[in-house]
Amino acid sequence: xxxxxxxxxxxxxxxxxxxxxxxxxxxxxxxxxxxxxxxxxxxxxxxxxxxxxxxxxxxxxxxxxxxxxxxxxxxxxxxxxxxxxxxxxxxxxxxxxxxxxxxxxxxxxxxxxxxxxxxxxxxxxxxxxxxxxxxxxxxxxxxxxxxxxxxxxxxxxxxxxxxxxxxx
Numbered sequence: 001x002x003x004x005x006x007x008x009x010x011x012x013x014x015x016x017x018x019x020x021x022x023x024x025x026x027x028x029x030x031x032x033x034x035x036x037x038x039x040x041x042x043x044x045x046x047x048x049x050x051x052x053x054x055x056x057x058x059x060x061x062x063x064x065x066x067x068x069x070x071x072x073x074x075x076x077x078x079x080x081x082x083x084x085x086x087x088x089x090x091x092x093x094x095x096x097x098x099x100x101x102x103x104x105x106x107x108x109x110x111x112x113x114x115x116x117x118x119x120x121x122x123x124x125x126x127x128x129x130x131x132x133x134x135x136x137x138x139x140x141x142x143x144x145x146x147x148x149x150x151x152x153x154x155x156x157x158x159x160x161x162x163x164x165x166x167x168x
Contacts, residue, residue: 001022001046002044002050005018006018006019013062013064014062014096014168016061018054020063022046023039024038024042024068025037025100027069054086055089062095062126063086063093063094064096064098065098067098069113070097070099073112073114080121083095083121083125095126096129100130106122107119107122126153127152127153128152152164
């Protein structure tokens with residue numbers, strides 16, 4: 001399920017993007033800006049028609065995943081085939097994801113939210129923005145909501161084996 005699709009988004013990644021707000025999140029962050037998306041059945045079912053809608057605009061720079069929580073294991077399993085299709089059909093487009101989990105939780109920690117598809121899903125991303133800390137909220141930051149957040153260049157990080165931040 002998904003809560004919303006924005007077909008012309010300039011706030012959640014570089015350039016003009018299509019943004020998919022997935023449904024389902026168990027993090028339940030304090031002051032979440034979309035608590036309705038905590039429910040995994042909120043919104044509309046993600047269908048083949050939905051996928052076509054997301055891939056249709058040729059003016060976009062890429063796709064951004066928000067939530068809910070794209071890295072909830074249930075969502076990872078659903079997003080993997082979709083992102084594989086995006087990569088195959090639109091290799092020139094970038095894929096960004098926002099998550100409430102840290103890079104370490106997703107990549108090396110071995111516990112929740114990692115599942116059997118996490119590494120494959122991460123490998124399809126260009127950029128990952130993680131974990132807002134409410135006490136560090138700062139609306140002046142580009143593509144981030146708090147000063148603790150790192151914007152990770154996933155492609156470079158996986159290639160080099162060391163965490164590399166995205167540079168504007």
